[in-house]
Amino acid sequence: MRKNVLVIDDEWNMRNLLKIYLSSEYTIYEASDAKEAFEVLSIEDIQAIILDIMLPKKDGWEICREIRLRSQIPILMLTALDELKDKVYGLDIGADDYMVKPFEPAELTARMKALLRRVNASDPSHEKVLNFKHGLLKIEMEAREVTVKGHKIDLTPKEFKLLSLLATSPKRVFTRDLLLDMVWGINDVLDDRTVDTHVKNIRIKVKKICPSYNPIKTVWGVGYKFNELDEGR
Structure with missing residues (x-):
């Protein structure tokens, strides 16, 4: 069964690029800001999220924290920031992985597969x-x-x-x-x-x-x- 992936990025070009890279294996949903993202999450069964940090109104870090209060959906942070402290901060607030722009399509698809494998292997949801x-x-x-x-x-x-x-x-x-x-x-x-x-x-x-x-x-x-x-x- 195809996994549903939500891409949260305010740049249409980046959302479209990610859709091109991933749509052969995943069903892609899109959001340009926090409001749209939580609307999608409220009605769709999303298995993974690709989340850009630099977003209007609420940044990716704040969205990540809010998602973690509600769910353990795996989150891949996507950003132009390449500072170690930013990576550590993102991981510490609940992100599962981190990619820096620009990136190669092969790396993105490999990371998505690895992320979902890890989550499936460690998913304890069968016991509430x-x-x-x-x-x-x-x-x-x-x-x-x-x-x-x-x-x-x-x-x-x-x-x-x-x-x-x-x-x-x-x-x-x-x-x-x-x-x-x-x-x-x-x-x-x-x-x-x-x-x-x-x-x-x-x-x-x-x-x-x-x-x-x-x-x-x-x-x-x-x-x-x-x-x-x-x-x-």
């Missing part, structure tokens, strides 16, 4: 609510909420994605490189410390409510796994 340790930890996928002993903890988009990914495959050990690829979607602007920092932040937030519970176990020399039995660090 995950419960662990007799309800001590609960993850509500659609609401994007995590509670510990009934108390909600505030996770960033990437922290939520990281914890839910580990929790939906509790027997699996994930390397840091794999987590970078599946959670952030791009390896060349980040390093292993990014994963370590997010794991540390999740642990701190959980332990503020339940000091004895550690949801993520370190597998020394390999990476991390979800800690079903609270076996320690």
Whole structure:
């Protein structure tokens, strides 16, 4: 079945170019600003979004944040900015990948395929609510909420994605490189410390409510796994 892709860009030439590149494999919807984008999202089943940063009224970063409050649709940011801090910022607020203009058609199509493969491989949507340790930890996928002993903890988009990914495959050990690829979607602007920092932040937030519970176990020399039995660090 063809995937539906929403292109959000205020330049008609760029929207048309993306449509030419992708329409052989995807059904393309278009929006020139935030208002049009959310109108499309309200009536169509969109599986991926290509989002330009430089937009009128609301920029791509603000739109990305708003989308992440409602949905986990994969987002590919498209921009003329090539600064590392801009890439990191976009990824941190919930974007899944990042492309800099100008780009080659082959790179765009390859990134779209990789993005959708990652999302399909890590999609936990078949389970709307995950419960662990007799309800001590609960993850509500659609609401994007995590509670510990009934108390909600505030996770960033990437922290939520990281914890839910580990929790939906509790027997699996994930390397840091794999987590970078599946959670952030791009390896060349980040390093292993990014994963370590997010794991540390999740642990701190959980332990503020339940000091004895550690949801993520370190597998020394390999990476991390979800800690079903609270076996320690």
